[in-house]
Amino acid sequence: MMTKYKPRISGRPHGAGGEKRRPFSAFRGVQANHPVAVNPPMEKIIESAEGKLKVIVLGGLEEVGRNMTLIEYEREIIIIDMGLQFPEEDMLGIDYIIPNISYLKDKAEWIKGVIITHGHYDHIGGIQHIMGEIGNPPIFMSKLTAGLVKKKCAEYRNCPKLNDKLIDEDLVLRLGQSFRVGFLRVNHSIPDCFAVIVDTPLGRIVHTGDFKIDYSPVNDKPADLQRIAQIGSEGVLLLMSESTESTHPGYQISESAIGNEMDKIFEKIEGRIIVGTFASQLARVQKLFDLAEKHGRRIYLQGRSMNDNVEIAHQIGYMKFNPRILVNDNELERIPDNKILVLGTGSQGESNAFLQRVVSHEHKTIHLKEGDTVIFSSSVVPGNERTIQSLKDMMTRQGADVIHYEMMDVHAGGHAKQEDLKLMMRLLKPEYLMPIHGNHYMLKAHGDLARAVGIPKEKIFIADNGQIAEFVKNETGVTVGKLTKEKVITDYVMVDGLGVGDVSNIVLRDRRVMAEDGMIVIIATIDSEHGKTIGNPDIISRGFVYMKDSRELIEATRMKVKKMVESHDSRTSADIDHIKNRIRDEVGQFLFMKTKRRPMVLPVVIKV
Numbered sequence: 119m120m121t122k123y124k125p126r127i128s129g130r131p132h133g134a135g136g137e138k139r140r141p142f143s144a145f146r147g148v149q150a151n152h153p154v155a156v157n158p159p160m161e162k163i164i165e166s167a168e169g170k171l172k173v174i175v176l177g178g179l180e181e182v183g184r185n186m187t188l189i190e191y192e193r194e195i196i197i198i199d200m201g202l203q204f205p206e207e208d209m210l211g212i213d214y215i216i217p218n219i220s221y222l223k224d225k226a227e228w229i230k231g232v233i234i235t236h237g238h239y240d241h242i243g244g245i246q247h248i249m250g251e252i253g254n255p256p257i258f259m260s261k262l263t264a265g266l267v268k269k270k271c272a273e274y275r276n277c278p279k280l281n282d283k284l285i286d287e288d289l290v291l292r293l294g295q296s297f298r299v300g301f302l303r304v305n306h307s308i309p310d311c312f313a314v315i316v317d318t319p320l321g322r323i324v325h326t327g328d329f330k331i332d333y334s335p336v337n338d339k340p341a342d343l344q345r346i347a348q349i350g351s352e353g354v355l356l357l358m359s360e361s362t363e364s365t366h367p368g369y370q371i372s373e374s375a376i377g378n379e380m381d382k383i384f385e386k387i388e389g390r391i392i393v394g395t396f397a398s399q400l401a402r403v404q405k406l407f408d409l410a411e412k413h414g415r416r417i418y419l420q421g422r423s424m425n426d427n428v429e430i431a432h433q434i435g436y437m438k439f440n441p442r443i444l445v446n447d448n449e450l451e452r453i454p455d456n457k458i459l460v461l462g463t464g465s466q467g468e469s470n471a472f473l474q475r476v477v478s479h480e481h482k483t484i485h486l487k488e489g490d491t492v493i494f495s496s497s498v499v500p501g502n503e504r505t506i507q508s509l510k511d512m513m514t515r516q517g518a519d520v521i522h523y524e525m526m527d528v529h530a531g532g533h534a535k536q537e538d539l540k541l542m543m544r545l546l547k548p549e550y551l552m553p554i555h556g557n558h559y560m561l562k563a564h565g566d567l568a569r570a571v572g573i574p575k576e577k578i579f580i581a582d583n584g585q586i587a588e589f590v591k592n593e594t595g596v597t598v599g600k601l602t603k604e605k606v607i608t609d610y611v612m613v614d615g616l617g618v619g620d621v622s623n624i625v626l627r628d629r630r631v632m633a634e635d636g637m638i639v640i641i642a643t644i645d646s647e648h649g650k651t652i653g654n655p656d657i658i659s660r661g662f663v664y665m666k667d668s669r670e671l672i673e674a675t676r677m678k679v680k681k682m683v684e685s686h687d688s689r690t691s692a693d694i695d696h697i698k699n700r701i702r703d704e705v706g707q708f709l710f711m712k713t714k715r716r717p718m719v720l721p722v723v724i725k726v
């Protein structure tokens with residue numbers, strides 16, 4: 119059967135060998151009668167190859183976040199994903215963490231392309247910060263992903279104009295001399311997701327991206343098991359497969375099953391319905407729009423990311439709804455409680471998100487009251503349990519009923535569970551497996567599953583961030599791999615406001631101290647001639663003690679400082695730094711002795 123040959127991409131991307139629709143048989147609908155690409159055939163490269171194939175995961179092996187994978191062969195690199203990680207609870211004031219690209223610093227020339235699997239922040243959140251640092255190579259992503267990425271980039275002034283190309287399941291790219299790349303559509307909690315198939319001179323690598331196996335997805339095509347099996351039948355050297363739900367037995371629930379559960383809930387509720395979900399869970403958001411329509415409710419959409427994402431997805435056709443279903447602030451008052459659905463962000467208890475603002479009475483229009491039902495429609499991201507619990511407590515105190523997915527099955531995750539992961543391995547039959555996208559124990563659990571389906575232990579690579587996996591041909595021409603002890607730098611790169619990497623651990627420690635024990639500022643004015651204090655030192659405390667209740671302590675501190683300064687021999691050393699250090703040390707000790715707390719002490723010494 120002839121398939122029409124139509125290159126999707128014109129021109130040659132920078133540094134790449136150009137790409138052509140010259141797929142090999144695994145790539146859907148393409149047979150041998152396609153025009154041959156200008157590139158030398160893959161077989162040629164393989165014969166002459168004696169090189170090493172390296173796989174380096176810069177982020178995503180010790181966390182669910184900052185995903186970024188490098189595939190390197192003979193001075194050519196392709197990158198898969200460039201995500202961010204949300205900070206740990208002890209990283210105060212940090213917006214997020216992005217992958218460390220030190221390894222790529224002098225290798226911009228080597229980078230032949232960047233492929234983005236889907237539009238979640240743990241896969242796209244680093245793009246705006248990193249692309250400019252690595253020479254802005256061509257970037258390949260799906261239509262919805264591109265919409266979300268470009269929106270983020272436009273908000274960040276250091277993001278270069280992206281040299282982006284759209285991907286779909288029929289496209290095959292030739293990147294550099296070494297890589298041929300195809301795409302497999304997968305299901306997840308956001309539409310337009312792809313797994314990546316990379317053919318290298320030493321064998322095929324399949325990177326799943328985030329996936330679930332869904333036979334009846336919402337607004338998306340079902341999993342194409344046949345194609346996955348075909349890819350597998352052609353031989354897979356290495357499978358890099360996500361591990362988010364690898365500790366959960368069974369199969370993931372279909373997104374359409376959630377709709378049914380939600381439908382039942384909607385039917386019963388008389389008052390206002392307030393749903394908190396991830397702005398990026400667009401399949402879920404679509405389902406909620408459909409349900410609102412069905413139950414005659416209009417939608418009050420809250421949260422900037424929610425509004426942005428819905429707008430982008432609607433514009434490019436991934437979400438379908440009549441815009442008149444949306445309610446603005448002015449209309450809200452006139453709509454009866456049983457006719458409204460409030461849809462917002464903050465189901466993880468994020469501090470500035472919609473739900474948090476509602477419970478802390480900071481939201482301009484929504485305040486909880488008896489009769490309201492709040493539905494948390496996303497699972498708890500590990501680490502957020504406490505925050506979410508207190509959010510739910512506050513909601514119930516304010517009179518609302520709270521439904522969480524634990525109580526009723528309102529949640530289907532976007533990630534493959536154990537049986538799905540096994541199915542993927544059975545279909546692809548990889549020789550080696552490298553679990554990705556998870557904390558160490560999730561990777562390990564995924565490794566155990568791999569052993570259960572027959573992959574030998576030494577071919578399962580449970581790696582740390584930056585640890586290099588290496589493949590070479592042995593004397594008999596067979597590709598063999600090993601996980602080396604070698605590691606590239608993957609230290610945290612923290613983004614704070616709009617600054618990247620300028621928050622050191624010292625700054626973090628200071629913030630932690632201030633958050634836990636507060637701070638105290640001591641202002642002493644010294645007469646430089648006589649070395650005496652002028653007046654009494656001023657003391658300001660924030661977050662340490664309540665000044666009015668601690669008069670004695672403050673007064674004692676004041677006297678201590680005064681004495682310290684005056685005993686200081688100004689003739690030998692009138693050095694301000696020295697006085698400041700003494701105040702810091704001695705007042706710190708004194709306050710600790712009195713209160714068992716260690717506030718940050720900030721001495722300000724003014725000489726007149």
Ligand SMILES: [Zn+2]
Binds near residue numbers: 238328
């Ligand atoms: Zn995802």
Ligand SMILES: [Zn+2]
Binds near residue numbers: 240241328555
């Ligand atoms: Zn992810």
